[in-house]
Amino acid sequence: MNSELTDALVNRYRLAEPVYVSRPRMPSLADYNRYLEKIWASQWLTNDGQFHNEFERKLKGYLGVEHLNLFVNGTIALLVALQSLRINSGEVITTPFTFPATPHVLYWNNIRPVFCDIDKKTFNIDPAKIERLISPDTKAILAVHVYGTPCDVEAIEAIAQKHGLYVIYDAAHAFGVRIGEKSVLEYGDVSALSFHATKLFTSIEGGALVTKSDKQRSRIQFLRNFGIADEETVIGPGINGKMNEFQASFGLLQLETVEEEIESRGRLADLYRRRLGRIGGISFLEDMPGVKHNYAYFPIFVDEGVYGINRDQLCEAMRQCNISPRKYFYPLCSDYPCYSALPSARPGELPVAQRVSRQVLCLPLYGRLDTAIVETVCTIIEHLHSSLS
Ligand code: T4K
Numbered sequence: 001m002n003s004e005l006t007d008a009l010v011n012r013y014r015l016a017e018p019v020y021v022s023r024p025r026m027p028s029l030a031d032y033n034r035y036l037e038k039i040w041a042s043q044w045l046t047n048d049g050q051f052h053n054e055f056e057r058k059l060k061g062y063l064g065v066e067h068l069n070l071f072v073n074g075t076i077a078l079l080v081a082l083q084s085l086r087i088n089s090g091e092v093i094t095t096p097f098t099f100p101a102t103p104h105v106l107y108w109n110n111i112r113p114v115f116c117d118i119d120k121k122t123f124n125i126d127p128a129k130i131e132r133l134i135s136p137d138t139k140a141i142l143a144v145h146v147y148g149t150p151c152d153v154e155a156i157e158a159i160a161q162k163h164g165l166y167v168i169y170d171a172a173h174a175f176g177v178r179i180g181e182k183s184v185l186e187y188g189d190v191s192a193l194s195f196h197a198t199k200l201f202t203s204i205e206g207g208a209l210v211t212k213s214d215k216q217r218s219r220i221q222f223l224r225n226f227g228i229a230d231e232e233t234v235i236g237p238g239i240n241g242k243m244n245e246f247q248a249s250f251g252l253l254q255l256e257t258v259e260e261e262i263e264s265r266g267r268l269a270d271l272y273r274r275r276l277g278r279i280g281g282i283s284f285l286e287d288m289p290g291v292k293h294n295y296a297y298f299p300i301f302v303d304e305g306v307y308g309i310n311r312d313q314l315c316e317a318m319r320q321c322n323i324s325p326r327k328y329f330y331p332l333c334s335d336y337p338c339y340s341a342l343p344s345a346r347p348g349e350l351p352v353a354q355r356v357s358r359q360v361l362c363l364p365l366y367g368r369l370d371t372a373i374v375e376t377v378c379t380i381i382e383h384l385h386s387s388l389s
Contacts, residue, residue, distance in 0.1 A: 001313045005387055006320055013380050014321045019373055021297075021326040022198040023366045025261050027253035035249035046244035047225075055203070055248040058255055063176065064183045065210045067217040069224060070248065074172045074194025074207035076241040078105040081190045081209055082140075083239075084220045085166050087111060090137040092168075095125040096334035096345070097353045098144045102170050103333045106142065114138070115334040115344040118353045123147070123285075123299075126352070127155035131163075133344065140166035145174040145184060146329075148296040149285060153179070153187040168192070171210075175201045176262060178292040185210040195251060200265065200296050200366070201258050203251030206243055264367035265295035268374050272298055272363065275378035279385050281307025297328065298365040300381075301356065308388030311361050314381070321380060323364065323373075330357045 035051065044050065052070060060068050071077035078101060082088065088109045094102060096115040103113040114133050119126040125143045141160055143151045151169070160167045167188035171177075175193055177184040185191040195206030211217050222229060227238030243251075276282050281303040287293050304310040309317075311327070318325055332353055334345035347354050363377055 001309050001317065001384075005384070006317060008387075009317055009380060009383065010320050013376055013383075015323065015373070015376065017322070019323045019364050019369075019377075021324060021362055021364050023368065024197045024202045025254065025257055025367050027250070027257070031253055032250065035252070036246075039245050039249065044245060046242055048242070049245040049248065051245045051248040051252060052243055055243075055251045055255075058252065059208065062255055062258070063185060063210070064178075065185050067211045067214055069209050069211075069217060069220045070243040071207040071209065071224065071241045072243050072247070073205045074192055074196065075101040075105060076239065077194075077207035077209050078102070078168075078170060078192040079108055080220060080223050080239065080241055081168050081192050082106070082109045082111070083223055084209070084211070084216060085140070085168070085189060087139045087166060090139045091135060092140045092142050093125075093130055093133050093138060094142040095144050095146070095353070096332040096350055097123055097146060097329050097357060098170065098333060099172070099329060100333060100336065101172070102142065102144055103336075103339060107338070111139070112137075113333075113339060113342065113344075115339075115342070115350060115353075117350045118356065119152070120352045120356070122149050122151070123356055124149060124151040125156070127152050127159060130156070130159050134163050134165070138163070138165060140168055142168045142170060143188075144170040144172070145177065147285065147299055148173040148175075148177050148294045149288070150174070150177060150179055150184045150291060153184070157187065172199070172207075173296040174294065175199065175296070176258065176292070176294045180290050183210075186212075190216070195247075195254075200261055200294055201251075201254055203243065203247040203254065206247045206251060261367040262294050265365055266293070268365055268369055268371065269295045269298055271371060271374050272365075272378065275375070276300065276381060279307070279382055280389070281305070281385065282381060295365065298363045299328070299360050300363060301359040302361060303359065307385055309384065311359050314384065315361055317384060318377070318380060321376075323377060323380075325364065326362045327360060328362045330360065332357045
């Protein structure tokens with residue numbers, strides 16, 4: 001891209017304040033202070049406190065799930081999900097198109113990740129390519145509902161049943177997503193949520209596991225607390241994954257506004273789609289029939305041949321205008337030095353994931369994002385295309 005075009009863009013569209021890919025919906029400080037006062041008075045800071053238990057109960061109601069444990073963050077939740085199913089050796093089939101936490105929890109559980117290519121429409125693991133990767137060492141499928149788009153849960157379930165495998169969903173992006181009347185978290189053996197500050201629903205840091213039975217929920221409860229059953233009994237090698245009272249009270253306040261957050265994001269996503277739909281070389285995800293989406297992210301895909309410049313050049317142009325989109329997820333996890341020597345990590349084995357990872361750019365999306373900023377982002381993308389064609 002020539003410097004004249006960049007200068008023209010910066011002169012016309014550069015924003016005074018930085019715009020980030022995501023921002024948390026902050027509750028009022030007065031409301032949070034009311035919780036802090038109670039925490040101070042009780043001197044109860046963590047370990048299944050009053051707000052932790054209230055949050056767990058209310059969250060189950062909101063999500064429409066029966067068995068849930070809160071966690072300090074989504075990564076520890078995923079780590080414990082595998083331990084709860086006693087998966088701590090062998091291989092697990094997973095997607096390379098995700099955040100590093102997904103394959104890293106496998107590594108930390110002494111499991112070899114086996115990367116499977118993704119579907120070209122949903123960007124989730126492609127069920128049609130899973131079976132050929134199954135070996136005598138395969139223990140489970142670890143799928144991710146990327147950007148909150150549900151995986152092909154029925155197809156994954158059928159493969160898992162046929163081969164006797166567990167299914168774990170990394171549902172870090174899928175808070176509140178439903179397929180028909182059913183929460184997406186009810187599929188598979190266990191689903192892990194993240195409530196990190198960058199997520200549409202946050203408890204500062206935080207996460208949860210949703211499971212199928214009370215027996216499994218109670219096993220997770222022990223694993224989350226060092227394996228402690230009572231003051232004199234440790235029943236297994238657990239870890240410290242507990243959520244504290246400061247996180248839980250933040251989460252309680254978030255629950256009051258999460259529907260509003262999802263609705264606002266939905267309206268902004270519609271605006272993006274209306275504006276970007278007419279620009280050659282730019283594509284994006286559409287809503288799926290029968291799915292309640294959460295608009296966790298707004299990824300676009302840049303086809304350089306049609307659009308005129310590539311994803312990296314578009315990203316840089318936006319940065320010059322004080323807008324910070326993010327390349328979620330580039331590079332692919334299979335290209336990290338710790339995994340790239342694995343046979344399943346060979347780029348030729350993952351053609352769709354390789355292409356999508358080079359084309360994707362997540363645009364700013366959060367409930368309180370000004371529509372004027374969304375308009376500016378779209379105008380920049382439009383302006384570049386028309387200047388280049
Ligand atoms: N599985 C999947 C599929 C995931 O995407 C994630 C996390 C996990 C598992 C693990 O869950 P956790 O253990 O994190 O609960 C961010 C988040 O740190 C990460 O949670 C998230 N996925 C990932 C997609 O995004 P970064 O490295 O991009 O974050 P950062 O700090 O660059 O933040 C992005 C933007 O958000 C900033 O430019 C500004 C804004 N921001 C950020 C923070 C931290 C705020 O406005 N306020 C804040 O406090 O990873």
